Amino acid sequence: MPVLTVSDLCFGWPQAPLFDHLSLQLPPGVSAVHGDESCGKTTLLRLLAGELPVERGSLVLRGTHLATHPDAYRALVFRTEPRSDALDAISARTWFSTLAARRPNFDTIAAQRLSSGFALDPHIDKPMHMLSAGSRRKVWLSAAFAAGAALTLIDEPFAALDMNSIRFLRTLLAEASQHTDRAWLLADHTLPDGMVLQTRLQLGAGD
Structure with missing residues (x-):
């Protein structure tokens, strides 16, 4: 059974239609949407x-x-x-605690372990505005994999990451590809070869 079912979806910005009667099903595991700049990936x-x-x-x-x-x-x-400035004033550790209070399935211990896997230990208590783009993305990724959500949506998962973090993320996604009740959707221009994907959606200009 699909985790998410989308039927007859229509949406567009003024003077820029994007989706015209789009239907899709996301099964458990990892899926991807990809395409050129401004084709609607983040909007989707x-x-x-x-x-x-x-x-x-x-x-x-x-x-x-x-x-x-x-x-x-x-x-x-x-x-x-990760591009949002809404969390600039707080640290990753504080944000994890906030998420745990709002989301019953959020695993704070897992978030701390994941952030260590992304080599964030020296930065875990720094305000987010002090972190590099790559480190901010690692914080968001750590939260995503600790959230326990039915549907996890990750925009540009590999952007600004160092090679060790890319390898760690690929390991996490390989584990996620085995999930039987949770769906993961990655959005990017392209994705690395060798990933196990359940569904792949290609968007073109104007989609």
């Missing part, structure tokens, strides 16, 4: 997360309909947003 993740209102269509996540139970739907989703 925001729609699937319930952050943008759809013009038409339905989204059902583990039997929960976004249209009728939006809060319950969004509680099942975790989306990475």
Whole structure:
């Protein structure tokens, strides 16, 4: 059974239609959406997360309909947003504690272990604005893999990462590809060879 079912999704920005009756199913494991710049990858993740209102269509996540139970739907989703400045004033450790208080499935111990795997120990108590782009992305990735969400949406997962972190992330994604009740969707221009993907969606200009 799919974790997420999207039916007849329509959405566009003024003067820029993006999705016209898009339907897809995300099975458990790791899937990917890829395409050129400005083709709608990030917008699609925001729609699937319930952050943008759809013009038409339905989204059902583990039997929960976004249209009728939006809060319950969004509680099942975790989306990475490493470019955001909303967390600039707090540390990764503080953010992990905040997430644990808001999300019953969030595993703080796992988050700390993951951040160590990404070599973040020297930076775990620094305000996020002091971290490099790569380190901020590692914080978001650590939270994503500790969140226990039914649907995890990761934008540009490998951007700004050093080689050791890329190898560690690929190990985590290989484990995620074996999940039987959780779906992961990666969005990027291209993805490294050798990844096990359940579904691959190619977006073109104007999609």
